[in-house]
Amino acid sequence: MPAETKLFLCLKDNYGVLLHDPATGATAAIDAPEAAPIEKALAATGWKLTDILVTHHHGDHTAGIAALKDKHHCRVVAPRNEASKIANIDETVGEGDSVTMGSLSARVLETPGHTAGHISYFFPADKLAFVGDTLFSVGCGRVIEGTPEMMWQSLLKIRNLPDDTRLYCGHEYTAANCRFALTVEPDNAALRKRATAVTQLIGQGEPTIPTTLGEEKAVNPFLRADVPSVAASVDLTGAGAAKVFAAVRGRKDRF
Ligand SMILES: [Zn+2]
Numbered sequence: 001m002p003a004e005t006k007l008f009l010c011l012k013d014n015y016g017v018l019l020h021d022p023a024t025g026a027t028a029a030i031d032a033p034e035a036a037p038i039e040k041a042l043a044a045t046g047w048k049l050t051d052i053l054v055t056h057h058h059g060d061h062t063a064g065i066a067a068l069k070d071k072h073h074c075r076v077v078a079p080r081n082e083a084s085k086i087a088n089i090d091e092t093v094g095e096g097d098s099v100t101m102g103s104l105s106a107r108v109l110e111t112p113g114h115t116a117g118h119i120s121y122f123f124p125a126d127k128l129a130f131v132g133d134t135l136f137s138v139g140c141g142r143v144i145e146g147t148p149e150m151m152w153q154s155l156l157k158i159r160n161l162p163d164d165t166r167l168y169c170g171h172e173y174t175a176a177n178c179r180f181a182l183t184v185e186p187d188n189a190a191l192r193k194r195a196t197a198v199t200q201l202i203g204q205g206e207p208t209i210p211t212t213l214g215e216e217k218a219v220n221p222f223l224r225a226d227v228p229s230v231a232a233s234v235d236l237t238g239a240g241a242a243k244v245f246a247a248v249r250g251r252k253d254r255f
Pocket of ligand 1: 056114
């Protein structure tokens with residue numbers, strides 16, 4: 001049976017998402033920005049929280065863990081390399097590990113850069129990926145603890161997933177990301193189309209995610225650092241992709 005998801009906003013612009021396995025009833029929260037909206041989503045769906053899958057240690061992804069664990073006695077899975085920074089962990093995981101959630105199974109990808117131990121969860125059978133603050137729609141996370149080279153390698157790892165993978169990210173930043181991306185690739189027709197669709201979705205109060213990897217490969221400048229027109233836009237024609245990525249990321253930081 002295919003997995004089901006429920007997406008909702010938390011805090012100011014964080015996304016919370018529940019992943020539900022109809023075969024067993026298992027339900028995971030991907031990150032826990034705050035407990036109340038997650039409780040509300042559980043009540044609305046009638047699902048029972050069995051797991052929390054954490055992508056990284058930042059407070060806007062972990063603040064709800066203690067209260068949820070206290071109430072639901074759920075298992076908390078978190079990145080091995082950030083275990084010292086996250087409370088209430090039951091299981092730590094790293095690159096290549098499997099996480100079983102009911103009858104669903106995820107492969108763990110280490111995607112450092114935003115934080116040093118950030119991980120993403122890929123469910124191959126359902127082609128679902130939860131990428132936290134590594135990749136956003138039409139954008140990517142700030143490189144806070146790692147290096148641009150490290151972040152570029154993490155993005156390549158995600159880019160290698162199947163094109164029809166549905167991506168869930170940690171924040172609703174898509175409209176601002178489109179405004180920036182259009183300064184990098186003003187002539188990218190797919191990006192212009194995406195920007196128009198995003199304006200419409202936001203206007204209707206609708207989320208802009210999930211997105212698909214195939215779509216992101218066409219519109220997201222941070223996944224396109226090895227495309228000659230992107231290199232040219234930051235005056236780095238012929239430079240290596242990691243260097244181009246660093247320049248585009250630096251420009252976005254100042255945007
Ligand atoms: Zn973060």
